[in-house]
Amino acid sequence: xxxxxxxxxxxxxxxxxxxxxxxVLEVLELLGNVRKPLSASxxxxxxxxxxxxxxxxxxxxxxxxxxxxxxxxxHYFPSLRVTSLGAWIPAALYGMGDAASMLQEVHDxxxxxxxxxxxxxxxxxxxxVLPGSxxxxxxxxxxxxxxxxxxxxxxxxxxxxxxxxxERLAEAARVMARTxxxxxxxxxxxxxxxQIRSAGYSVTFASLFPDTGxxxxxxxxxxxxxxxxxxxGGLSERIRRNERAIAxxxxxxxTTHLVVPAKA
Numbered sequence: 001x002x003x004x005x006x007x008x009x010x011x012x013x014x015x016x017x018x019x020x021x022x023x024v025l026e027v028l029e030l031l032g033n034v035r036k037p038l039s040a041s042x043x044x045x046x047x048x049x050x051x052x053x054x055x056x057x058x059x060x061x062x063x064x065x066x067x068x069x070x071x072x073x074x075h076y077f078p079s080l081r082v083t084s085l086g087a088w089i090p091a092a093l094y095g096m097g098d099a100a101s102m103l104q105e106v107h108d109x110x111x112x113x114x115x116x117x118x119x120x121x122x123x124x125x126x127x128x129v130l131p132g133s134x135x136x137x138x139x140x141x142x143x144x145x146x147x148x149x150x151x152x153x154x155x156x157x158x159x160x161x162x163x164x165x166x167e168r169l170a171e172a173a174r175v176m177a178r179t180x181x182x183x184x185x186x187x188x189x190x191x192x193x194x195q196i197r198s199a200g201y202s203v204t205f206a207s208l209f210p211d212t213g214x215x216x217x218x219x220x221x222x223x224x225x226x227x228x229x230x231x232x233g234g235l236s237e238r239i240r241r242n243e244r245a246i247a248x249x250x251x252x253x254x255t256t257h258l259v260v261p262a263k264a
Contacts, residue, residue, distance in 0.1 A: 020057075023047075023049065023053075023057055024057070024061065026047055027043060027047070027057065027058070027061065028066070028078065028082060029123075029145065030043065030046060030047060031067075031076070031077065031078050032078070032125075032143055032144055032145045033123075033145060034046075035141070035144060036077075037070065037073065037075035037076060037077040038075060038076055038077075039073075039074055039075050039076070040054050040055050040058050040074070040076070041054075043058065043076070058076050061076075062076065065079055065081045066078065066079055066081055066082050067079060078143060082143050098257045098258050099116070099128075099257075099258070101253075101256075101257040102230070102253045102254060102256075102257035102258050103116060103128060103130055103230075103253075104130070105249075105252075105253040105256070105257065106230065106232060106249055106250055106253045107130045107132075107133075109249040109253075110232050110234075110242070110245075110246050110249055111132060111133045111134055112132045112134070112137065112138070112232045112233060112234035112238070112239070112246070113129065113130065113131055113132040113137050113138040113139075113140055113232070113233045113234060114129070114130040114132075114230070114231070114232055115128065115129050115130075115140060115153070115230070115231040115232075115233065116128040116129075116228055116229070116230060116231075117146070117153045117157075117228065117229045117231060118226060118227075118228050118229070119148065119157055119227075120145060121148075122147070122148050122149075122169070122172060122173055122176060123145040123146060123147060123148055123154075124145065124146045124147075124148060124151065124153045124154050124157060124229065125143065125144070125145050126140055126141075126142055126143065126144045126145070126146070126153075127142060127143075127228075128142060129141065129142045129144075132233075132234055134234065134235075134238075136235060137234055137235075138209070138212050138214075138233040138234050138235075140233070146207075146208055147173075147182075147185070148169065148173065149169075149170065149173050149182075149185050149186045149189045150182070150185025150186070150188065150189055150204075150207055151204060151207045151208060151214075152202045152203060152204040152207060152213075152214035152215065152216040152231060152233075153202075153214070153216045153229045153231045154189070155189050155192060155193070155196055155202040155204065155216065156196065156201065156202040156216035156217055156218045156229045156231075157218060157227060157229050158189060158193060159193050159196040159197050159202065159218065160218045160227050166190070166193065170186055170189075170190060173186050174186060185207075199247075200217065200247070200251070201215055201216060201217040201247050201250065202215070202216045202217075203215045203216075203239070203243055205236050205239070205240070206236065211235060211236050212233060212234065212235060212236055212239075213233065213234070213235070213236040213238075213239030213240060214231050214232065214233035214234075214239065215231070215232045215233075215239060215243060215246045215247055215250070216229050216230065216231040216232075217229065217230050217231075217247070217250045217251070217254070218230075219254060219258060220254075220258065230250055230253075230254065232246050232249075232250065
């Protein structure tokens with residue numbers, strides 16, 4: 001049976017709902033990108049939202065428990081509830097026992113911060129993070145996003161994609177690039193993909209934080225075709241010195257623990 005056509009008022013209401021949903025995601029993405037608390041005025045300025053709409057939206061997200069609000073500084077920051085939104089993904093794609101054991105083994109062997117990330121548009125989102133055990137270790141929160149181009153995890157993901165898809169993603173990234181450094185990161189990533197495919201992993205230094213490095217390795221495609229990326233990050237000196245040993249530990253853990261369920 002055909003669905004009745006929407007009235008003008010219904011269409012307007014639907015459009016407003018979609019716009020509000022989009023703004024919720026934009027706020028969370030913004031906070032994930034800047035990785036620091038922001039005031040309502042800062043959020044409104046960075047996203048070009050009206051002041052009244054910004055205040056209502058931030059209060060709403062705070063009431064729902066997705067943002068925390070500091071009365072002293074008048075700043076907003078994502079709550080731990082946000083990080084829990086994707087906590088179920090490894091279990092759904094690979095089986096929690098296998099994924100958790102893989103991450104834990106790599107963490108035990110390397111002592112570095114171990115991450116699991118997945119593509120989110122033009123970014124990679126860290127959905128699982130095991131903090132490093134060194135006194136000085138890479139600090140990373142679950143839910144943090146990193147650029148798709150110019151980072152170890154992004155490069156490892158892109159190395160699994162077909163050339164046409166990579167070029168399409170690169171073109172979109174160039175449109176969004178605002179600095180020379182961002183454009184250079186895109187070109188540098190494209191030039192490195194052949195070497196990454198040959199080595200089976202990517203390694204970058206100071207791509208997200210100064211004096212840090214990361215080794216990243218794409219996992220076998222999950223049951224739904226998604227490709228997640230295993231990463232190990234820490235101080236540049238340690239990562240540079242232990243690069244090959246880290247890559248071996250990652251391969252061993254993936255082979256030992258990661259059994260991809262067959263498609264139904």
